Amino acid sequence: MDIAAAALAGDRRALSRLLSGVENDTVVGRAALAQLFPQTGKAHVVGITGAPGAGKSTLVNQLAREIRERGQKLAIVAVDPTSPYSGGALLGDRLRMRDLSTDTGVFMRSMASRGHAGGIARATRDVVSVLDAVGYPLILVETVGAGQSQVEVARVAHTVVLVEAPGMGDDIQALKAGLMEIADIIVVNKADKPEARQTVRALQSVRPGMRSEGHHRVSVGKEKQVAAEVAGWEVPILQTSALENRGLEELLAALEAHRDFLKESGQWRARLQENARAEVESWLQRHLLALLADEVGEASLTAVVDTVRRRENNPASAAQELLAAILAAAGGAR
């Protein structure tokens, strides 16, 4: 049995190895990804983003516990930054996820960003795809959380949860990072602190309006009730205390409501379409670059780049000439 088949059959060691293969972009990893692709597209992928220290990992731990109490399996992918100096990384999110560490219904994987900007690693999408294919119905993706832009998680996740916390400076962290635009659900964590109300008010004043024309409006009220009406998605602002285990049911209800909203409004399908195109385009790009390396070669490429540096040629024309060279070489080979 090959590694993908073993992972599909529930062998967690095989799954784990496969995730490494995918992360390292090995021949085996690539082949398995292609083999598993037909099984993907089922899981609800939830991104958890927000500034470092907001309580993302603690919240993921509590959320996962709540989900496990309901008997559902889930996977967690937590991304931490790679040190630009050494290429190494300290992956510490497991520290806050002790409660899950012996529960075989949870698969938790730490990833280093490996130089990729945007809050996730280049291979996070592929890792999520494998977890999706082997049957985890819910996948939580915790982003790096470093100050820079985290918006790429929106391209991997169906639902983006923005975690804010009181007492982290005067401004709302997310405004700077452009995170408000991608948030489907806003959570003010550390609601056990009195300053949380102030954070909620500040967020309410800057909350994005209705997004998109779906068919549902969901508000998560005090009565833990999710009401659906005809309208777009209104980004709810929830309060949680991961420390005191409060607000988790409401957050779970909001996650489910958002998933239902995406499905019923047709956005789930639209996103699959969008992702499919992005994936194909990204592979096309990689194949083209590989072809460039094979057919034109590094030396000729450098020579062309040199002409651009000397301003003897412009980048657009240089790329066009390289493309012509690739096509000629590929044509000649046939």
Added chain:
Amino acid sequence: MEKKIRVLMAKPGLDGHDRGAKVVARALRDAGMEVIYTGLRQTPVMIAEAALQEDVDVVGLSILSGAHLSLVPRVLEQLRERNMADVPLVVGGIIPADDIPVLQELGVYKVFGPGTNTQDVVAAINRAMGM
């Protein structure tokens, strides 16, 4: 994508000091490794489960409590149970010289006593990885 050495750093047992473990974790990171840090009071099952899910190349234990002779066999057993007997186990902490051969006999790849230079740990792990 270049393969990175992934190391699980764990502190089994009940003693509450993880300064040494953190120093080693940072040194390994600075040597270009990806270190999954799990923190204090890890049970053998927790350690082996984390090693499995994270697909680490090496497991590092920091044990200061003196309970190494009871903890290490249990960690090794849990790793074996998960088909991970091939993953080298490195142990550091307050380990009396007499116990080092005992641990090695059990299957520990390398034992580091107090006052170990972190670079020696880096070198040992690189060697275990054939680098």
